[in-house]
Every structure is written in C-alpha cells, then in structure tokens.
Amino acid sequence: MAAETDWTIRPRKGLGRLEFGMSPAQVDALSATYGTITGRGADRVADDLLRETLAMFANAMSDDDKQALVAEYADHGPAADSVTETRGDLVLRYEGGRLCEIMPAGPRHPLFLDGRDVFALRGLEPLELLERLNEGPGRYADTEAVFDNLAISVNGFGVSDSTTGVLALDDSDPRFQERTAILREVPYLPEQEMHRYVLHSLRAVNDRPPRHN
Structure with missing residues (x-):
C-alpha cells in the first residue's frame, strides 16, 4: 500500500510525497523512494x-x-531559472528553485490515479478516466492529451485524427511503449501553441446529460 501511495497522482499538488513547491533539497530527502539524481542541468x-x-x-x-x-x-523559451533533473524513474523540473513539473520517465513504474494504474489501462480507458476526473473534455494534438482542470498532460496513449476523433494506441505502436504523463501545479496553456489543440470528448452520446430547452 505504501508503494501505491508514493506513486499516486494528486492533481495540482504532486505525486505521492512529492509536492509542488518543494526545493531540490526537500526532494533529495526522498531519494530512498524516488531515486538519486543521475543528471541535472539548466534548460x-x-x-x-x-x-x-x-x-x-x-x-x-x-x-x-x-x-x-x-x-x-x-x-x-524556458525561463532563465528553469532546471531539469532526472532521478530514478522521474524527470523533474524546477523554476526559481521550486518543483513545478513531475514526469515519469516512461511506463517503467506504476502510476496511480483514482486507485487505478494509468499505465496498466488499455484502449481509451486512461483517457476516459482523465476526462471523468477532469469533469470536462481534454485538448488533443497528435499523441498528446491535456486535461486542464487536473493540470495533467499525457502522451502516447492515443492519437487524434480530424476525421475519426481519438484512436487508442497499443503495444504494436512504439509511441505507446514510450507513453508518459506530465504533472503540473497549473494548467499547460502555451499561448504560441494553443492553435494545435482540438477539444474532444470521449463520452458516448448516451452518457451525456440531456439538453434542456
């Protein structure tokens, strides 16, 4: 149970015992759980x-x-005080000496959300889970999906198509093998890239609430 707790996403707060706003020293104190630094540099x-x-x-x-x-x-470009470090199965980014992004380095370790291992889900299940918890549709661009209310971005779980919508990726696709997630304290809203995204809901028509005249 402790392992699951340590790797449970807390949207807009952190991952397990990692909390946004922590200093590198505070994160380093948790190296027994999240690994020691293997690389660090300015962005x-x-x-x-x-x-x-x-x-x-x-x-x-x-x-x-x-x-x-x-x-x-x-x-x-990146902020002047933006620093990225790798440790264990995580890539972490700091701004102003404070933790602001957490990214699991691929599906090498379970990643829990709402009691489910996101990396173990198949088909559109992970994206449907995120949409439900987001309480609204995600923004999609190619293999990227962004859920603003959760401040979570994922990549490699599906691919968006202007004709067919969002299609699930599977083990046969190398992009699925490299799927990952980025956790943030605030939504990812890059002004210069917003045109790339298309808002899309995975909810079936009959799952949606009735319209009121």
Whole structure:
C-alpha cells in the first residue's frame, strides 16, 4: 500500500510525497523512494551560446531571421531559472528553485490515479478516466492529451485524427511503449501553441446529460 501511495497522482499538488513547491533539497530527502539524481542541468541556452550557434549557419540565415529567432526564444523559451533533473524513474523540473513539473520517465513504474494504474489501462480507458476526473473534455494534438482542470498532460496513449476523433494506441505502436504523463501545479496553456489543440470528448452520446430547452 505504501508503494501505491508514493506513486499516486494528486492533481495540482504532486505525486505521492512529492509536492509542488518543494526545493531540490526537500526532494533529495526522498531519494530512498524516488531515486538519486543521475543528471541535472539548466534548460535555457545561454544567449552567447545561442548567438554562436546561429553564427555557424553563416549565410544560410539572414541577419533578420537570426534576430527573429533570438527574439522568439527570449519570449517563449524556458525561463532563465528553469532546471531539469532526472532521478530514478522521474524527470523533474524546477523554476526559481521550486518543483513545478513531475514526469515519469516512461511506463517503467506504476502510476496511480483514482486507485487505478494509468499505465496498466488499455484502449481509451486512461483517457476516459482523465476526462471523468477532469469533469470536462481534454485538448488533443497528435499523441498528446491535456486535461486542464487536473493540470495533467499525457502522451502516447492515443492519437487524434480530424476525421475519426481519438484512436487508442497499443503495444504494436512504439509511441505507446514510450507513453508518459506530465504533472503540473497549473494548467499547460502555451499561448504560441494553443492553435494545435482540438477539444474532444470521449463520452458516448448516451452518457451525456440531456439538453434542456
């Protein structure tokens, strides 16, 4: 039971004993459960390194294009204090020295939500579970599904299609083998990417509440 509790998603709060807002030292105190650090580094590329990299393109890009790319990265790139670390079966991200994202590194460890192991569910069951707990449809883009009320994003469980809706992936698809989830304290709402998503509900028509005139 302790193992399940340690790996139970608490939407917008954390995972098991990991809580959003923890410092790296507080997380490290739980290394017996979540593993020791195997890698850690800043997410943002230093401005000088970015400019040196662009200079390598020489005449392949105009000066205006290079400046536009630098400006785009400044506006939409990772925060200056964003740091990612890997430990055990988790990838963790910090901003301002505080834990803000938790991502299981693939389905190598059970991940529980509402008493069910999300990675053990098949077909559309994991997405249906998330939609039910989200109390609303998810946003879909290719193999990604985002549930804003839970502040949970998942990838590799299904694929969205403009004609047929959302189709389940299975063991025969390598994307399913790499399925994962990202837990956050706040919803993932990237302004520059919102156009990619389509709102879709998996609830059957006869499961929906009746319309009132």
